Amino acid sequence: MRLRAERVVVRYPGSSVPALDDVSMDVPPGSLYAVLGPNGSGKSSLMRALLGLRRIEGRVLIDERPVGSWDRRELARAVGAVTQSESISFPLTTRELVAMGRYPYLGPLEREGEDDRAAIERALTACDLVGLAGRDVTTLSGGEFQRARLARALAQEPRALVLDEPTASLDVGHEMTILELLRSSADSGMTVLLITHGLDMAARFADRMLLLSRGRVAAEGSPAEVVREETLRAVYGWPLAVHQDPTTGAPRVTPLGSR
Amino acid sequence: MNRWVLGAGLLLATVVSVLLGVRLGSVPLTTAQVLEALRGGGDPVVRDIVVQLRLPRVLLGVLVGGGLAIAGATFQALLRNPLAEPYILGISGGASVGAVLVLAFGWMAAGSWALPLAAFAGALLAIVLVFRVATATGRAMDVRVLLLAGVVVAAFFSACIAFILSISPARTVQSAVLWIMGSLAGATWRGVLLTAAYTTPAAVLLIGLARPLNLLSIGEETAHHLGADVEKVKRTSLVVAALITASGVAVAGVIGFVGLVVPHAVRLLIGSDHRALLPLSFLAGAAFLTLADLAARLALSPTEIPIGVITAFIGVPFFLVLLRRSIAA
Numbered sequence: 074m075r076l077r078a079e080r081v082v083v084r085y086p087g088s089s090v091p092a093l094d095d096v097s098m099d100v101p102p103g104s105l106y107a108v109l110g111p112n113g114s115g116k117s118s119l120m121r122a123l124l125g126l127r128r129i130e131g132r133v134l135i136d137e138r139p140v141g142s143w144d145r146r147e148l149a150r151a152v153g154a155v156t157q158s159e160s161i162s163f164p165l166t167t168r169e170l171v172a173m174g175r176y177p178y179l180g181p182l183e184r185e186g187e188d189d190r191a192a193i194e195r196a197l198t199a200c201d202l203v204g205l206a207g208r209d210v211t212t213l214s215g216g217e218f219q220r221a222r223l224a225r226a227l228a229q230e231p232r233a234l235v236l237d238e239p240t241a242s243l244d245v246g247h248e249m250t251i252l253e254l255l256r257s258s259a260d261s262g263m264t265v266l267l268i269t270h271g272l273d274m275a276a277r278f279a280d281r282m283l284l285l286s287r288g289r290v291a292a293e294g295s296p297a298e299v300v301r302e303e304t305l306r307a308v309y310g311w312p313l314a315v316h317q318d319p320t321t322g323a324p325r326v327t328p329l330g331s332r
Numbered sequence: 333m334n335r336w337v338l339g340a341g342l343l344l345a346t347v348v349s350v351l352l353g354v355r356l357g358s359v360p361l362t363t364a365q366v367l368e369a370l371r372g373g374g375d376p377v378v379r380d381i382v383v384q385l386r387l388p389r390v391l392l393g394v395l396v397g398g399g400l401a402i403a404g405a406t407f408q409a410l411l412r413n414p415l416a417e418p419y420i421l422g423i424s425g426g427a428s429v430g431a432v433l434v435l436a437f438g439w440m441a442a443g444s445w446a447l448p449l450a451a452f453a454g455a456l457l458a459i460v461l462v463f464r465v466a467t468a469t470g471r472a473m474d475v476r477v478l479l480l481a482g483v484v485v486a487a488f489f490s491a492c493i494a495f496i497l498s499i500s501p502a503r504t505v506q507s508a509v510l511w512i513m514g515s516l517a518g519a520t521w522r523g524v525l526l527t528a529a530y531t532t533p534a535a536v537l538l539i540g541l542a543r544p545l546n547l548l549s550i551g552e553e554t555a556h557h558l559g560a561d562v563e564k565v566k567r568t569s570l571v572v573a574a575l576i577t578a579s580g581v582a583v584a585g586v587i588g589f590v591g592l593v594v595p596h597a598v599r600l601l602i603g604s605d606h607r608a609l610l611p612l613s614f615l616a617g618a619a620f621l622t623l624a625d626l627a628a629r630l631a632l633s634p635t636e637i638p639i640g641v642i643t644a645f646i647g648v649p650f651f652l653v654l655l656r657r658s659i660a661a
Contacts, residue, residue, distance in 0.1 A: 126556055149559030159551050162412050163604040173547060177559030181540050182607075229558070 074136050074151060074232035074264050076100040076123060081131035083118045083288075092118040094288040095131075100266055100281075102232075105259040107275035108268045109299075110285030111309055116268045117157060119285070120237050123266070124154055135233075149177035153226030157237040161210055167221050168206040171196055174228025196227035199254060215242040223251060233264035240271065252278050276300045277323040284308060300324040333601045335608040342615035346394065349622040353390035354382060356626060358634050389519040392527060393625045394618040396516070396580040397590055399531040401617025402610050403580075404591030405598075406538055406573040409549035409606060410566060411475050418577035418591035421482035422458040425489025427581040430454025432493050432508045436500045447511075448523065448582040454489075455578035459571075461485050473566060475552075513638035514587035516625050523583045530579050534572045535614055541569050542606035549604065589643040590617050593651045600658045620647070 077100070083093040093115045100106040108116050121127045125140040125148065133140040135152065143151075153174070161170075174196065175189045185193075197203050200220040205213065210221060223239055234255070240248040248271075256278050259265045269275050275282055276296040284292040284299050286308040292299045302315045311328055318325040355361050359381060361369075368374035369382035400418050407416040419425075430450035433439070439446045465481035467473050493512075497505050538545075544565040547555035555562050577591070594617045595609065602608050624642040631637055 121553075124557060126553070145556065145561055146559040149557060152557075154557035156551075156553050156557070159554055161550055162414055163408075163549055164599060165550070165604050169603065169605060170550070173550070173558055176543060176547060179543065181543060225558075 074102055075134070076106075076152075076233055076235075076264055076266060077132075077134040077137075078119070078123065079132040079134070081119070081122055081129050081133060083115070083122050083127050083129050090288070092288050093122060093129075093285075096283075096285070096288070096290055097131075098283050098290075098293065100233075100264055102264050103259055103262045104280040105256060105265045105267060105278055107279035107282045108266065108285065109270070109272060109275055109282060110291070113287075114285040114308075115288040116285060117237055118288075120154070120156075120235055120266075120268060123235060124148070124152065146177040149229055149231075151231055152233045152235060153229040153231035155222050155226050155234075155236040155239050157241070159222060165210050166206065167202055167208050167210055167213065167217075167224075168193065168197070170210050170221050171202070171206075171224045171228050174225040177229065192228050192230050196224040199227055200224040201250065216244060216247045219243060220247070220251070223254075231263075233266070234258065235266045235268075237268045238270065239267070240269065240274070248274065272300060272305070272326045273318075273323070276325070277318075277321050296324055300326065335602045335605075335612065338598075338602055339608075339612055339615065342612060342619060345619040346615055346622070349619045349626070350390050350394065353393065353622050353626050354386045357381070357386060357629055384521075388521050388524045389516050389625065390622055391524045392519040392583060393516050393622040395524065395527045395531050396584045396587065397594075397621025397624075398535065398614035398618035399527075399576040399580045400587065400591040400621070401594035401598075401613040402535050402538055403573040403576045404617075405595035405606070405609055405613045406545065406569050407591075408595055409545045410570055410573075411479055412549060412551070413479070414596065415592075416479075417588075418573065418580075419486075419586065419588070420479065421462045421574055422485035422489060423455045423574060423577045424581055424586040425486040425493070426454035426456070426458025426461075427451040427578065428454065428508075428512050428586060429489050429492045429496075430457075431511050431585070432496050435508050435511065436496050436504050444518075444520070445522075447518075451585075452578055452582035455581055458485055458489065459574045459578065463571075472563060473570075475566070478570075510638060511585045514585035514640040515628075515636070515638060516584050516621075517636060518583070527579050527583055531576055534576050535610075537572055538569060539607075539610045541565055542610050545569060545606040545610075546604070549606070584639075586640065587621065587643060588640045589647045590621055593647050594620055597651060597654050600654050 078096055078098045081093055081096045082091050084091045108119060110116050122129045123133055135143060172193050175185060178189060197206055200223055202220055202224055205217060210218060219239060226234060240251050252274055255265050255267060279296060282296055282299040291308045292304050300315055305313055313326055313328045315324050315326055354366050361378060365374060365378055366382055369379040403418040407418060407420060408414060430453050431447055434447045434450045462481045462485050466478035497508055544560040547558050547560045548565060552562050595613045598609055598613045598616050624646060625639055628637045628639045628642045
């Protein structure tokens, strides 16, 4: 499944500066595409635009079809999304949360069938949640909850995943678990769009990167093309050095002192 | 707890409380007398008590209690707020203004329907006002604005009530206060049928929306991504739940507590899946209000205590016990 944005502009009412201004990107199937940028650069607006939650100028194409022409349930079967945060006010088990990923497959009163249960179990296993399936999600740690939300998106059995900072509150072990999961999903044909602040991890795992600055595209291309000192310095407004990581071979960013 | 076990238990509790509600009162009856009266035989006085007084009253309790509980569960899900309750949109305030106006101006003389009609009209006015405010901000309805609008509209109606009562004679004030605290004493068959004609299909509709409500209860954006038609579900279920509340308030006054606590109690027992939560809240609310009404009639018989007092007196300790148990578990 291909995700494409063509000259997308997003404006919020009451703001004279567009949140996204003339942003184009093309995420082919089987690739991991990372979107980066400082706070407020338009990353989350891009996600909402891609998933048809914002009125936009320009075009968003999912599988070559405008996103607006997708029925919501149909879209949910094709694209799984994990938003930046979520707060749960009511008691709910991990399994129930993950099972919500089956919503677009079931009729109003239909019960989960064999396929649904199998998809839920696969998602729980992939995110290492089998032992936590019966736990109330409000008692999970930040990392466990993030994994549960990712598992819910996997239970949708989508052909594309869009994730907004899924590893933001995770320790390095869980961060790596999720990134490796996303990498292997992409390798097996899934389209993965990852919004993140982690320059190093993005440079290491992504096939291509998009760097946003104040709603505009500051750089787009392979990690080696995007992760460059002068580009990052200008976008983040902070002195930094880029060198090659001796272990992974990927570009690595070291922020310098301000003087 | 298994949801089917709880469902069977609550169904049984509802049936038993209906039976007790018909049997017990200032004139206690036996089950045999009740059955005899229902078949149209026996003592005509007993028949009147059963058919004209107690049965409509008990059935109204079932409908209003169940309606308030299912409406409360729906509001809590949509507003993602465990403190939400059916009156949160100012519906009780609007209904009370309608009722108080009728009492203050002596329009009761126009007919027994004047008071419920005015209360219903007041409730509708509140709903329309609140929804107009909440949808004025843009295409999507913002539930935070809805909550805030509800609080403000309720405050305005409280001021209206205070104003009307401050220029009314003491007798009017007393009957207004009693109406506001709620009672099933005015139950008639016509009231029961009207309430049933609305509440039953509305409750079925809400239960049909249980799966999208599950998604909405965890967040609107997530619900979108999981395939729910968020705006449609939100608007439909809010309007339906608000109208259930309005029809209940119109015939029984402002009975507090049922819509807030019954859904929580059910949630503590079986979790937050609305496919089970909504129907079981209806049953629990029905049984609870019927029993509360029985207590209201019997406790200081022949004087009746306002049913809202009873719902709080029984409900609070019961809920605290449940809460303690669930925290301990």
